[in-house]
Amino acid sequence: MLDDADDKPCALSRRGFLGGASAAGAALPLVAEAATKPRTGRSVAAPDARAPAQVTLRVNGTDHPLSLDTRTTLLDALREKVGLTGSKKGCDHGQCGACTVHVDGKRVLSCLTLAVMVADKPVTTIEGLARPDGRLHPMQQAFIDRDAFQCGYCTPGQIMSAIACINEGHAKTHSDIREYMSGNLCRCAAYPNIVAAVKQARDVKEG
Amino acid sequence: MSVEAPAATGNMGEPHPRFDARLKVTGGARYASDMPVDNPAYAYLVTSAIARGRIVSINLGEAQNVPGVLHIMTHENTSKDVKDSKLFSDGGFSGTSIIPLQSDKVWHDGQIVAVVVAETYEAAREAGYRVKIEYEAEQPSATFESNGVQVQAAADVKKTHEDPKVGDFDGAFASAEVKVDATYFTPTQHHNPIELFTTTCAWAGDKLTVYEPSQTMYGMKNGIASQLGIEPEQVRVVSNFVGGAFGSKGSLTPRTALTAIAARRVGRPVKLVATRQQGFTIATYRAETKQRVRLGASRDGKLTALSHEGWEVTSRPDNYMVAGTDATTRMYDVANVQSKVSIVHADRNTPGFMRSPPELPYMFGLESAIDELAYALDIDPIELRRKNDTMKEPIKGLPYTSRSVMQCFDEGAKSFGWSKREPKPGSMRDGDWLVGLGCAMSCYPTQMAPSSARVRLSQNGELRVETASHEIGNGAYTVIGQIAAERLGVPYEKVSVVLGDSDYPAAPVSGGSITTASVCNCVAEACDAIRAELGINDPKGDVLAALKSRGRGAIERYAEWTPKGVPDGALAKLYSGQAMPTGGTKDKERIMFAFGAEFIEVRVHQRTREIRVPRIVGAFAAGRIVNPRTARSQLMGGLIWGVSSALHEATEIDKRAARYVNKDLAEYLVPVNADIDQLEVFMIPEEDHEVNPLGIKGIGELGNVGTNAAVANAVYHATGKRIRDLPIRLETLLA
Numbered sequence: 001m002l003d004d005a006d007d008k009p010c011a012l013s014r015r016g017f018l019g020g021a022s023a024a025g026a027a028l029p030l031v032a033e034a035a036t037k038p039r040t041g042r043s044v045a046a047p048d049a050r051a052p053a054q055v056t057l058r059v060n061g062t063d064h065p066l067s068l069d070t071r072t073t074l075l076d077a078l079r080e081k082v083g084l085t086g087s088k089k090g091c092d093h094g095q096c097g098a099c100t101v102h103v104d105g106k107r108v109l110s111c112l113t114l115a116v117m118v119a120d121k122p123v124t125t126i127e128g129l130a131r132p133d134g135r136l137h138p139m140q141q142a143f144i145d146r147d148a149f150q151c152g153y154c155t156p157g158q159i160m161s162a163i164a165c166i167n168e169g170h171a172k173t174h175s176d177i178r179e180y181m182s183g184n185l186c187r188c189a190a191y192p193n194i195v196a197a198v199k200q201a202r203d204v205k206e207g
Numbered sequence: 208m209s210v211e212a213p214a215a216t217g218n219m220g221e222p223h224p225r226f227d228a229r230l231k232v233t234g235g236a237r238y239a240s241d242m243p244v245d246n247p248a249y250a251y252l253v254t255s256a257i258a259r260g261r262i263v264s265i266n267l268g269e270a271q272n273v274p275g276v277l278h279i280m281t282h283e284n285t286s287k288d289v290k291d292s293k294l295f296s297d298g299g300f301s302g303t304s305i306i307p308l309q310s311d312k313v314w315h316d317g318q319i320v321a322v323v324v325a326e327t328y329e330a331a332r333e334a335g336y337r338v339k340i341e342y343e344a345e346q347p348s349a350t351f352e353s354n355g356v357q358v359q360a361a362a363d364v365k366k367t368h369e370d371p372k373v374g375d376f377d378g379a380f381a382s383a384e385v386k387v388d389a390t391y392f393t394p395t396q397h398h399n400p401i402e403l404f405t406t407t408c409a410w411a412g413d414k415l416t417v418y419e420p421s422q423t424m425y426g427m428k429n430g431i432a433s434q435l436g437i438e439p440e441q442v443r444v445v446s447n448f449v450g451g452a453f454g455s456k457g458s459l460t461p462r463t464a465l466t467a468i469a470a471r472r473v474g475r476p477v478k479l480v481a482t483r484q485q486g487f488t489i490a491t492y493r494a495e496t497k498q499r500v501r502l503g504a505s506r507d508g509k510l511t512a513l514s515h516e517g518w519e520v521t522s523r524p525d526n527y528m529v530a531g532t533d534a535t536t537r538m539y540d541v542a543n544v545q546s547k548v549s550i551v552h553a554d555r556n557t558p559g560f561m562r563s564p565p566e567l568p569y570m571f572g573l574e575s576a577i578d579e580l581a582y583a584l585d586i587d588p589i590e591l592r593r594k595n596d597t598m599k600e601p602i603k604g605l606p607y608t609s610r611s612v613m614q615c616f617d618e619g620a621k622s623f624g625w626s627k628r629e630p631k632p633g634s635m636r637d638g639d640w641l642v643g644l645g646c647a648m649s650c651y652p653t654q655m656a657p658s659s660a661r662v663r664l665s666q667n668g669e670l671r672v673e674t675a676s677h678e679i680g681n682g683a684y685t686v687i688g689q690i691a692a693e694r695l696g697v698p699y700e701k702v703s704v705v706l707g708d709s710d711y712p713a714a715p716v717s718g719g720s721i722t723t724a725s726v727c728n729c730v731a732e733a734c735d736a737i738r739a740e741l742g743i744n745d746p747k748g749d750v751l752a753a754l755k756s757r758g759r760g761a762i763e764r765y766a767e768w769t770p771k772g773v774p775d776g777a778l779a780k781l782y783s784g785q786a787m788p789t790g791g792t793k794d795k796e797r798i799m800f801a802f803g804a805e806f807i808e809v810r811v812h813q814r815t816r817e818i819r820v821p822r823i824v825g826a827f828a829a830g831r832i833v834n835p836r837t838a839r840s841q842l843m844g845g846l847i848w849g850v851s852s853a854l855h856e857a858t859e860i861d862k863r864a865a866r867y868v869n870k871d872l873a874e875y876l877v878p879v880n881a882d883i884d885q886l887e888v889f890m891i892p893e894e895d896h897e898v899n900p901l902g903i904k905g906i907g908e909l910g911n912v913g914t915n916a917a918v919a920n921a922v923y924h925a926t927g928k929r930i931r932d933l934p935i936r937l938e939t940l941l942a
């Protein structure tokens with residue numbers, strides 16, 4: 001099935017479309033996008049699911065032109081191709097929050113985001129928070145002051161989530177913070193200290 | 208100073224911020240899978256779909272056709288490559304004696320049956336799914352009560368195992384005025400550190416570098432060498448940061464050797480990041496236990512008889528056990544004691560140590576039973592413990608080096624407001640919520656192992672400490688640096704510490720809460736040698752001035768430290784990967800434990816039976832606390848783990864297929880931020896110079912021992928329902 005869809009240009013029949021999509025599950029959104037394009041002419045060439053995509057990721061203000069397997073997640077692209085390993089893989093399934101980054105200023109799970117989907121959007125990772133002169137973001141400082149981590153593995157995701165949590169207006173109360181930080185697991189269980197850090201950074205921002 | 212950084216009192220050290228804090232908040236801390244290697248290939252594991260049987264055929268055709276696939280390992284081409292896999296408890300390094308890909312045999316669900324190596328992770332994963340395997344399945348045995356399990360007495364399978372006993376339990380129990388006889392269950396649990404099980408292997412000629420998160424640099428180095436049939440000198444293991452371990456990274460898993468073999472075959476570095484799901488079966492876990500506890504007491508609350516029997520699941524080939532009766536038979540003053548541990552072999556992966564391995568399950572049984580006895584006697588549970596408190600363990604009559612358990616109870620009770628508790632179950636309410644207050648005792652054996660370290664003081668004031676110990680969230684960088692700074696009178700800011708590299712002097716496995724006591728005592732010894740060389744014996748004397756006045760550029764000392772009571776040759780053993788811990792109940796003349804008291808408030812909704820934990824209070828006495836800030840965090844994490852083990856965590860097993868069914872972080876429940884509310888930690892100053900020169904007891908595991916019982920006791924107080932089978936869930940209380 002895959003060979004059919006891949007090698008020969010063929011009409012986008014229902015059979016071909018489903019075959020390609022089910023064989024390479026992760027490529028689904030791309031194919032789906034192609035399928036929704038208005039059909040002009042008699043037939044549309046099926047995209048070659050195996051051809052690498054040329055994408056430029058804009059991460060922390062720097063452009064990174066990359067050639068990627070279309071199934072590559074934003075997380076893997078950052079870690080394996082761009083060399084920014086601050087964003088962590090804890091589950092690859094959107095269950096732990098360790099991979100949280102900002103896309104367009106909003107918190108996003110980079111393991112559930114294909115890299116090709118964010119090609120023209122600004123991405124901010126944990127490495128992009130401190131000032132060039134080394135001064136830490138108030139949230140980073142708050143995490144240090146409140147000892148809001150132990151092993152530190154969930155920390156980049158916690159900090160990216162925490163900043164977004166304040167920006168979203170979800171850090172007004174103790175219970176709001178606990179609720180809106182609950183997408184980020186911390187197995188070391190630094191939770192009370194994370195809440196204290198979010199409050200400290202919030203108050204610095206407001207004060 | 209803030210709640211998070213409690214001021215130093217008594218003999219505590221300063222609450223310095225973590226040495227590695229900046230790296231951890233900037234993404235600069237490099238965990239094993241973050242280490243850059245040149246042109247890596249990517250590995251993906253294929254794991255078995257049955258728990259018992261054999262592989263009949265493997266069809267690699269489709270997998271090999273996936274563009275980018277470089278190599279596929281199966282038992283057909285890898286059966287002879289791994290030389291051995293001796294269990295660490297038998298003097299080896301492994302967490303399992305099962306060697307995957309050695310034959311067509313399948314020992315357990317999720318056993319590695321193939322390894323695909325490809326140009327990209329995506330191609331390796333796709334090819335992994337295209338490996339077609341046919342099995343001949345046999346009916347597996349899943350757990351207790353399954354057909355085909357094999358039960359053995361621990362004493363029959365392990366020469367060194369003792370079932371503590373003293374006096375005449377049967378007689379004393381028969382004639383006891385008040386009795387408790389209850390059976391408890393604790394579930395299968397998986398460590399689930401947020402960092403996955405990763406391995407990157409890179410060969411340069413015949414030299415291998417392994418980047419893998421590990422709690423045992425020298426265990427890995429020696430273990431991998433023996434598995435591959437090469438010399439330990441050919442192996443370097445690097446793991447500067449570990450993203451949580453909790454025991455899961457303390458012994459060798461089969462994936463390491465397989466990744467090394469893959470890298471050798473494809474002629475370039477290979478990187479493996481096992482999936483969360485695979486992590487449940489390619490490493491170890493906490494096995495489920497069943498325990499029967501019998502207590503006999505006089506009417507006035509004096510314990511007269513105690514029996515603790517435990518059954519633990521293990522794999523078919525391995526005799527792994529935690530045997531927590533070693534501790535539970537020694538916690539109270541009672542003249543007639545018996546105990547017995549048995550293991551139950553099933554078709555499962557081999558279990559291993561998980562945070563507070565023996566005490567977490569076994570203290571649940573004991574501390575639940577003590578609460579049951581308090582109700583049977585109509586005595587306050589804290590007063591019952593006070594009545595049976597002791598400074599001597601009952602089995603051999605050995606003295607505790609220190610035991611401040613009642614101080615912990617008193618301090619904790621005061622802050623928790625225990626005196627306002629109405630003892631009658633179901634008697635405290637707040638609107639629709641039934642309120643329950645419960646408590647339990649915590650304990651953890653104080654253990655230490657031989658260690659080595661190198662310390663170097665330079666004339667510019669910089670102090671560097673090198674040792675192959677491990678930063679697993681325990682604050683190792685911080686406390687090790689702090690002790691060196693203190694000992695030589697150098698500012699903390701001038702210290703650098705390097706850990707997690709087998710090129711440095713050997714340190715023991717970071718398990719059993721031994722790191723701070725073992726490594727810090729060694730570092731102190733190296734610092735003292737520097738002082739001695741400079742002739743500065745006054746602890747306030749200026750070593751730096753002395754160094755300069757002697758015209759020295761730097762002075763460096765390597766030290767080897769052995770705790771009292773370890774056999775000769777222990778340092779050589781350390782360098783060959785064996786930790787040889789001592790202390791706890793191993794000492795011939797005294798017994799060493801840290802203690803604590805935990806208090807839990809639960810609220811159970813009277814209609815829905817939803818369970819919340821609005822308050823957690825823990826008070827602990829663990830000898831000298833080197834850094835109250837990092838210590839508080841670790842104890843806090845432990846307390847939350849305890850709540851988790853009571854209310855959240857359980858790996859569910861399909862008993863027909865002997866397979867785990869909730870193998871991910873959505874289905875394997877751990878607490879999230881919203882589950883935890885108010886939490887207080889008290890550290891009771893305690894001086895104990897018998898345990899080791901610095902008087903450090905270790906705290907990594909203390910926080911979660913007993914907490915599960917405190918929760919269950921609180922649930923009983925709220926509802927009148929005694930739950931003896933963890934975890935306690937809404938549906939348990941509705942039933």
Ligand code: FES
Pocket residue numbers: 088089090091092093094095096097098099100109110111112
């Ligand atoms: S790695 Fe993305 S949510 Fe866990």
Ligand code: FES
Pocket residue numbers: 148149150151152153154155185186187188189190401450451680
């Ligand atoms: S700090 Fe270890 S998982 Fe959060």
